[in-house]
Amino acid sequence: MDSDSKIFVAGHRGMVGSAVVRRLKASGFSNLVTATRSELDLTNEAATLDFLQTHRPDVVVNSAAKVGGIHANNTYPAEFLHENLAMGLNLVHGSWKAGVGRLLNLGSTCIYPREAPQPIPESSLLTSPLEKTNEAYALAKIAILKLCEYYRKQYGALFHSAMPTNLYGTGDNYHPENSHVLPGLIRRFHEATQNDAEEVVVWGTGTPLREFLHVDDLAAAVLHLLELENPPEWVNVGTGVDCSIRELAETIAEVVGFKGQLTFDPSKPDGTPRKLTDISRIRETGWAPKIALREGIERTYGEFQEGLRDETVRL
Numbered sequence: 001m002d003s004d005s006k007i008f009v010a011g012h013r014g015m016v017g018s019a020v021v022r023r024l025k026a027s028g029f030s031n032l033v034t035a036t037r038s039e040l041d042l043t044n045e046a047a048t049l050d051f052l053q054t055h056r057p058d059v060v061v062n063s064a065a066k067v068g069g070i071h072a073n074n075t076y077p078a079e080f081l082h083e084n085l086a087m088g089l090n091l092v093h094g095s096w097k098a099g100v101g102r103l104l105n106l107g108s109t110c111i112y113p114r115e116a117p118q119p120i121p122e123s124s125l126l127t128s129p130l131e132k133t134n135e136a137y138a139l140a141k142i143a144i145l146k147l148c149e150y151y152r153k154q155y156g157a158l159f160h161s162a163m164p165t166n167l168y169g170t171g172d173n174y175h176p177e178n179s180h181v182l183p184g185l186i187r188r189f190h191e192a193t194q195n196d197a198e199e200v201v202v203w204g205t206g207t208p209l210r211e212f213l214h215v216d217d218l219a220a221a222v223l224h225l226l227e228l229e230n231p232p233e234w235v236n237v238g239t240g241v242d243c244s245i246r247e248l249a250e251t252i253a254e255v256v257g258f259k260g261q262l263t264f265d266p267s268k269p270d271g272t273p274r275k276l277t278d279i280s281r282i283r284e285t286g287w288a289p290k291i292a293l294r295e296g297i298e299r300t301y302g303e304f305q306e307g308l309r310d311e312t313v314r315l
Contacts, residue, residue: 001059001102001226008033008057010042010091011064015171015215016106016164020061023219033057043083048090052098060095060103061222062088062144070133070203070271072178077136084137088144096157104226105148105161107141109236109277110134119278122163122236131272149233160231162221165238165277169215169300174313182212182297185249186304189256199261200253203268206246211238211276214291214299224287231285238277239289245270255297 007024011017012034024032033055040051042064052060066083073080088105095103112120113128125145130138141163148159172183179187185202192200221237243251249262279289291299307313 003028004031005029005058006031006033006056007059007061008052008055009061009063010035010087011062013037014063014065014067015167015169015173016065016218017061017063018171019169019215019219020063020222022170023216023223027223042090043086045086045090045094049094049097052094052100056098056100058101059226060091060100061226062091062103062105064091065106067137067173068178068180070269073134073137074269081136081140084140085143088140089147092144092147092151092159095159096151096155101158102226103148103157103159104222105144105159106222107145107161107163107234108137109163109165109238109275110138110272111142111145111163112275114272118274119240119276120236121278122232122234122281133269133271145234152233158231160225161234162218162225162237162282163234163277164218164221165211165213165236165275167213167215167218169296170303171215172300174304181210181245182248182252183300183304185252186256186297186301189249189253189258190301190304192260193256193258197260199263200249200258201263201265202245202249203265204245204270205266206244206249206264208245208270208272209242209274209276210245210248211240211242212248212293212296213238213289214296217289217291220290221282221287224285225282228285232281235282235285236277236279237282238279239293240277240279241293242274242276243293251294252297252301255294255301 114131116124168182
């Protein structure tokens with residue numbers, strides 16, 4: 001991929017898209033195309049095709065998504081399936097019709113079965129049922145992954161996908177109900193510390209194992225994959241290392257400085273018991289993560305505090 005390639009990053013205001021834009025700019029790519037939601041509704045097929053035909057990007061990175069944690073996925077499954085499916089369909093089909101040379105589609109490792117072998121290889125896709133708490137989102141991401149695979153097989157289009165594990169970092173969502181577990185815990189421990197609370201209650205038993213990837217590591221993986229002449233149809237992107245929710249909560253409590261009691265509420269859902277990715281496929285192409293979890297949490301909490309000061313993060 002040449003440094004003057006025109007690259008459309010869909011979803012550039014989100015955590016993933018903004019990290020990809022930062023990485024591309026830092027690597028010398030200046031011919032970037034972006035559009036806000038008010039400028040382009042990706043759920044509108046005609047508008048998406050018109051945008052692609054007008055701008056004629058060489059590369060499309062699909063980082064647009066409706067995302068959320070267990071609560072959001074359980075509460076709004078219709079929106080999660082419909083909006084993610086519509087955006088993906090319109091970008092993939094529109095890119096093909098507009099003659100886009102390359103498309104990298106970003107999904108999530110929640111596409112894999114609830115009882116997938118651990119660590120999860122790409123080959124486990126569609127081998128058994130999904131985790132119910134995020135089934136709607138997963139179904140949309142599976143469909144778009146397969147669509148990219150089929151366009152590549154049938155038409156020779158260089159459309160491929162990357163499935164990142166749980167992400168955190170710069171630009172994350174700290175909403176009290178719709179955030180993912182790591183930013184949600186950062187907010188709750190910060191508030192507890194500010195309010196001199198004696199206890200923080202965490203959803204679930206604390207036993208599920210999760211893997212966390214800093215979004216800057218994902219952005220590095222995106223650029224790496226775009227530079228491969230013949231990338232795999234899809235790859236997992238993660239760290240290959242996991243920890244329990246209890247260990248995660250204890251680490252965040254230490255970083256934030258919370259001195260109170262940590263309690264778990266087993267009446268709340270745990271979600272998938274374990275979700276660790278097998279990253280051997282992407283490692284074989286020459287990429288590896290660089291940001292350790294504690295380092296990433298320390299950086300993220302520092303950015304969270306800065307965001308409170310300049311009011312880009314609101315509690």
